[in-house]
Amino acid sequence: MFGPPLATRNAPGSGPSSIQRDQDHITLLPPNISSALLLAVAVFGLIYTPRAFASQTAIQRGISDTLTLTRSQPQRFMQATAPEERTIIDWIRLINVYPEPDAYAGEAVDVKGFVIYPEGWPQGYLMVSRFVLTCCAADAYPVGIPVILPDAVSAPKQYPVDSWLEINGQITTKTLDGRRQVAIAPTTITPVEEPRNPYEY
Numbered sequence: 001m002f003g004p005p006l007a008t009r010n011a012p013g014s015g016p017s018s019i020q021r022d023q024d025h026i027t028l029l030p031p032n033i034s035s036a037l038l039l040a041v042a043v044f045g046l047i048y049t050p051r052a053f054a055s056q057t058a059i060q061r062g063i064s065d066t067l068t069l070t071r072s073q074p075q076r077f078m079q080a081t082a083p084e085e086r087t088i089i090d091w092i093r094l095i096n097v098y099p100e101p102d103a104y105a106g107e108a109v110d111v112k113g114f115v116i117y118p119e120g121w122p123q124g125y126l127m128v129s130r131f132v133l134t135c136c137a138a139d140a141y142p143v144g145i146p147v148i149l150p151d152a153v154s155a156p157k158q159y160p161v162d163s164w165l166e167i168n169g170q171i172t173t174k175t176l177d178g179r180r181q182v183a184i185a186p187t188t189i190t191p192v193e194e195p196r197n198p199y200e201y
Helices: 016-021 031-047 055-061 088-097
Strands: 108-116 127-134 142-149 164-176 179-192
Touching: 088 108, 088 127, 088 142, 108 142, 108 179, 127 164, 142 164
Parallel strands: 142 179
Antiparallel strands: 108 127, 108 164, 127 142, 164 179
């Protein structure tokens, strides 16, 4: 009998055109361009490989020849592992367990890592290093073993910083940074490609 109040019937914004306007979305780009950008970002994320940490990061974070309990537990350490099968991290874990350098003198070694020339070291040495991940890249820290170079003068050109080397030789003892430590007396030093996964765990 009585219809809705006239004010209600004629209220602005209550018609079908207003409802349609409320449902419209504001876009900065046409839909086809937005879809193309999203697809490009997704493809880039799949194919992009982040640059691995290198010597400058290692020097900034401090190169270690020990693994503290707060950093990494020696889960992979096995005393029966043949010396030439140990990685850099295996050697560091072993030295943590028994830190007397002379105990390893003459043992065979075959390791791969990137080149660092630590500040303050004399000519004739480089450090073959790897980054260790305990959780994520933010927690990565470098470890390494000194390598005695047969030709100290040409070494920086022959073995540039951040290049990757395979070092084959024997363990010996040298005094660096005022303390006796394990070092590698190489029989061969071979340039190699950076591994697909450059980190140790």
